[in-house]
Amino acid sequence: MPLIKDGKFVQDRFIFIPDGQAFPDDGGVMVTFDRFQSECATLIAHHRPLGVRLAASQNPEVLKDDLANIDAIALEFPIFRDGRAFSWARMLRQRFGYKGEIRAVGHFLYDQLAFMMRVGFDAFDVRQDFRIEEFDRAMREMTYVYQPSTDGRKTVMQIRRGE
Amino acid sequence: MAAPVPQMLTANRLIDGEVLYWHDGNWVSDFARGDVFDDPKAAEAALEAAKAFMRDNIVVAAYLFDVRRTANGVEPVKEREIIRAAGPSNRTDTGKQAGLGPQEPKDIPPIQL
Amino acid sequence: MYRYDEFDAKMVRERAEQFRYQVERRIKGELTEDEFKPLRLKNGLYLQLHSYMLRIAVPYGTLAQRQMRQLAFIARKYDRGYGHFTTRTNMQFHWPRLKDVPDILHHLADVEMHCIQTSGNCVRNVTADHFAGAIAGELEDPRPISEIIRQYSSFHPEFNYLPRKFKIAVSATKEDRAAVKWHDIGIEIIKNDAGEIGYRVFVGGGMGRTPYVALEIGHFVSKTDILAYIEAILRVYNEYGRRDNIHKARVKILVHQLGADEFRRQVEVEFAEIKKTGTLQLPPEELKRIEAYFAPPAFEDLPDESPEFDAAVKADKDFANWAKTNLTPHRARGYAIATISLKNIGMTTGDISADQMDGVAQIMDDFGFTEVRVSHEQNLVFPHVRKKDLPAVFARLKALDLATANAGLITDIICCPGLDYCDLANARSIPISMAIQKRFADLERQHDLGEIKIKMSGCINACGHHHAGHIGILGVDKKGVEFYQIQLGGSGAEDASVGEIMGPGFGKDEIVDAIERVVDAYVKLREPGERLLDTYRRVGMTPFKNMVYREQMHAAY
Numbered sequence: 001m002p003l004i005k006d007g008k009f010v011q012d013r014f015i016f017i018p019d020g021q022a023f024p025d026d027g028g029v030m031v032t033f034d035r036f037q038s039e040c041a042t043l044i045a046h047h048r049p050l051g052v053r054l055a056a057s058q059n060p061e062v063l064k065d066d067l068a069n070i071d072a073i074a075l076e077f078p079i080f081r082d083g084r085a086f087s088w089a090r091m092l093r094q095r096f097g098y099k100g101e102i103r104a105v106g107h108f109l110y111d112q113l114a115f116m117m118r119v120g121f122d123a124f125d126v127r128q129d130f131r132i133e134e135f136d137r138a139m140r141e142m143t144y145v146y147q148p149s150t151d152g153r154k155t156v157m158q159i160r161r162g163e
Numbered sequence: 164m165a166a167p168v169p170q171m172l173t174a175n176r177l178i179d180g181e182v183l184y185w186h187d188g189n190w191v192s193d194f195a196r197g198d199v200f201d202d203p204k205a206a207e208a209a210l211e212a213a214k215a216f217m218r219d220n221i222v223v224a225a226y227l228f229d230v231r232r233t234a235n236g237v238e239p240v241k242e243r244e245i246i247r248a249a250g251p252s253n254r255t256d257t258g259k260q261a262g263l264g265p266q267e268p269k270d271i272p273p274i275q276l
Numbered sequence: 277m278y279r280y281d282e283f284d285a286k287m288v289r290e291r292a293e294q295f296r297y298q299v300e301r302r303i304k305g306e307l308t309e310d311e312f313k314p315l316r317l318k319n320g321l322y323l324q325l326h327s328y329m330l331r332i333a334v335p336y337g338t339l340a341q342r343q344m345r346q347l348a349f350i351a352r353k354y355d356r357g358y359g360h361f362t363t364r365t366n367m368q369f370h371w372p373r374l375k376d377v378p379d380i381l382h383h384l385a386d387v388e389m390h391c392i393q394t395s396g397n398c399v400r401n402v403t404a405d406h407f408a409g410a411i412a413g414e415l416e417d418p419r420p421i422s423e424i425i426r427q428y429s430s431f432h433p434e435f436n437y438l439p440r441k442f443k444i445a446v447s448a449t450k451e452d453r454a455a456v457k458w459h460d461i462g463i464e465i466i467k468n469d470a471g472e473i474g475y476r477v478f479v480g481g482g483m484g485r486t487p488y489v490a491l492e493i494g495h496f497v498s499k500t501d502i503l504a505y506i507e508a509i510l511r512v513y514n515e516y517g518r519r520d521n522i523h524k525a526r527v528k529i530l531v532h533q534l535g536a537d538e539f540r541r542q543v544e545v546e547f548a549e550i551k552k553t554g555t556l557q558l559p560p561e562e563l564k565r566i567e568a569y570f571a572p573p574a575f576e577d578l579p580d581e582s583p584e585f586d587a588a589v590k591a592d593k594d595f596a597n598w599a600k601t602n603l604t605p606h607r608a609r610g611y612a613i614a615t616i617s618l619k620n621i622g623m624t625t626g627d628i629s630a631d632q633m634d635g636v637a638q639i640m641d642d643f644g645f646t647e648v649r650v651s652h653e654q655n656l657v658f659p660h661v662r663k664k665d666l667p668a669v670f671a672r673l674k675a676l677d678l679a680t681a682n683a684g685l686i687t688d689i690i691c692c693p694g695l696d697y698c699d700l701a702n703a704r705s706i707p708i709s710m711a712i713q714k715r716f717a718d719l720e721r722q723h724d725l726g727e728i729k730i731k732m733s734g735c736i737n738a739c740g741h742h743h744a745g746h747i748g749i750l751g752v753d754k755k756g757v758e759f760y761q762i763q764l765g766g767s768g769a770e771d772a773s774v775g776e777i778m779g780p781g782f783g784k785d786e787i788v789d790a791i792e793r794v795v796d797a798y799v800k801l802r803e804p805g806e807r808l809l810d811t812y813r814r815v816g817m818t819p820f821k822n823m824v825y826r827e828q829m830h831a832a833y
Contacts, residue, residue, distance in 0.1 A: 080314075080437070081437055082437065083397075083434075083438060083514060086435070086437060087511055095549060109315075110301075112436075114433070115431075118433035119433050143290060144287060146287075147428055147432055147556075148556065149433050149434065156427070157427075160281070160565075161562065175327075177302070177309075179373035180327035182326055182327075218305075224309075240756060242695065242703075242757070243701075246695055247326065250326060251370075252696050253707060256356075263356065264326065266371070268354050268379075271352055271353050
């Protein structure tokens with residue numbers, strides 16, 4: 001699946017390895033939370049790029065003590081209407097100060113990209129036919145924001161107050 | 164074995180929401196011109212053909228509904244479909260009953276603001 | 277009232293263009309209907325029985341004259357020359373074409389209006405007391421904080437894909453005219469023992485399949501903290517609200533499942549986290565800045581009594597009747613609050629024609645009214661009318677067919693569009709409410725019956741608020757035939773209660789008779805000074821039930 005990061009298509013550093021399947025010798029791997037939990041020590045000792053993929057129902061605070069060792073967290077959208085991942089991304093960025101990649105995977109829409117960027121997603125696993133110009137367009141649809149979020153963008157209230 | 168309930172096929176036009184009825188491989192606005200399927204196989208075949216119109220983004224929400232034959236012709240069984248074919252019962256000056264579904268915007272000047 | 281600055285104005289324009297692009301992509305097939313539906317709902321656009329329906333936000337039920345005129349223009353140009361005011365004080369048009377909606381959104385933006393988040397699983401229109409700024413006993417106008425919450429919740433990046441819809445209402449008097457306890461978040465503006473004004477926050481009210489009255493979660497939340505507190509509630513809900521079953525997805529389910537104490541605990545944990553960031557503290561100067569927009573007009577120094585008013589009461593019976601029911605005392609001497617009933621006998625409740633909209637706008641122009649209000653009971657309100665102007669205002673309303681003297685009486689029915697318009701409905705509601713109005717049209721009888729709030733919904737989604745009706749009527753589908761269930765004892769006021777189902781339902785040819793028997797039962801059972809609701813609360817369901825069904829049994833023989 002094409003991966004967008006920093007507004008352009010990039011090579012995916014990670015391969016998702018399903019539970020039970022052996023890891024390749026080297027290179028980045030992304031695993032489920034269950035696998036991360038059971039093979040944590042091995043994975044970290046290998047010093048390879050490491051990603052963990054969470055289901056929509058999983059509160060990311062389960063990872064809070066291991067964030068320094070996790071390079072990317074993929075948050076699932078089982079269906080685009082399931083908006084839990086917006087809160088999970090926000091939690092990772094704001095509450096836990098997570099600096100690694102937060103990736104959106106699953107079913108989501110162009111129309112959600114701007115909101116997703118605001119709450120802390122910085123990588124997007126998009127549909128095969130997604131055109132990169134669309135990403136840029138999505139970011140430009142709304143010039144101003146009313147409320148603060150993890151992106152630190154100035155809110156309308158702040159602009160009005162000359163902050 | 165009881166005779167199958169006759170059915171008709173309806174949908175809404177995507178671009179303006181107009182209620183449409185299946186007729187002869189296409190769609191008409193007037194309930195009275197809609198095809199009646201006495202054979203469930205024909206009904207299903209029509210629904211399948213209708214799906215092409217949905218895939219082509221011409222109509223949305225196509226479905227079959229029950230009708231019955233009366234002395235006056237064919238009428239829907241459910242109140243919902245009777246109202247859908249005619250228009251709101253409280254405003255008989257609107258809707259299909261008045262020949263007025265969704266319309267072109269009227270050519271009137273904007274107001275001074 | 278609030279006026280957009282360049283930022284608000286740009287938001288609604290860009291939103292209109294955003295929707296235009298969504299429509300283009302839908303027509304091209306780049307969005308499926310399943311993907312497009314939640315997006316169009318977030319712009320208030322439903323696909324209904326006959327056509328699309330567009331729901332326009334009327335924030336806290338306040339409209340300016342030019343906004344009313346623009347709604348009339350839209351009704352004439354794009355619709356069938358009328359609109360409908362809803363139980364959330366919004367305006368609905370029943371006949372827009374999808375392809376015209378982006379243009380309509382721009383016409384709305386021209387007068388600082390929009391359809392943003394009037395549907396969909398997001399925070400909806402914030403409603404408030406329709407007598408705001410005019411009624412005595414108000415701690416402060418509830419609309420400034422409503423406006424602040426409106427901005428806070430619009431395009432909120434984290435909370436635009438909630439498990440389900442989310443409705444907020446604000447009240448500032450002991451009497452609750454905004455039905456706050458029936459909302460997902462209900463805010464009551466209160467004063468604490470230290471004399472500070474703050475907010476009592478209720479969470480978990482709602483109608484529908486499982487009606488609930490909201491529970492008190494925040495006992496006293498300060499003005500600086502209120503946005504952080506709301507954010508905490510929304511976050512707990514977004515994270516833990518049910519997503520497996522659309523009928524169990526409202527916050528009321530979560531609150532009542534966890535219980536108030538546990539829900540409050542979770543909210544407070546989140547609230548503490550948010551406070552640490554400091555990003556959502558509401559600066560007092562910002563609140564003051566918004567309050568300035570809602571400053572009341574300069575009231576003249578008038579005597580309490582008005583000879584013009586008194587003379588008109590004596591001379592004109594119609595005016596006297598109207599003054600009896602449709603006027604509420606104003607906090608300023610010599611003024612009154614005037615309710616404009618949209619419940620003409622035998623007409624569609626809450627509907628208003630383009631000519632009537634223009635007529636109301638013209639009255640506002642001629643009498644210097646800067647605002648008209650919409651109530652959740654589907655009536656309009658002129659909040660600040662000099663008593664001496666009332667006879668003239670009444671005459672103008674009468675010429676527009678907007679002078680029905682039934683505010684608060686049995687024919688002042690709340691009613692959803694029902695099966696005549698709505699794709700979700702099981703039965704028609706409008707013809708039933710019209711028939712009930714006709715049955716009780718006699719004004720003397722209406723006055724004898726006093727305050728009776730009939731609320732009617734055409735399906736369990738309860739847009740007609742039937743659970744909060746003194747008499748609630750629910751339309752159901754009984755084997756393809758329209759059928760009606762009666763509930764008694766609901767209330768949308770500060771004494772909020774869920775109505776109780778009376779018993780087996782009635783067909784459409786029986787329901788009006790059944791309602792009359794309920795009313796007759798009240799007349800038989802009541803004690804002096806009791807409204808129907810009070811009598812019901814005193815005697816319970818059984819006496820009512822016996823009389824309604826016994827009569828029916830006798831009639832059958």
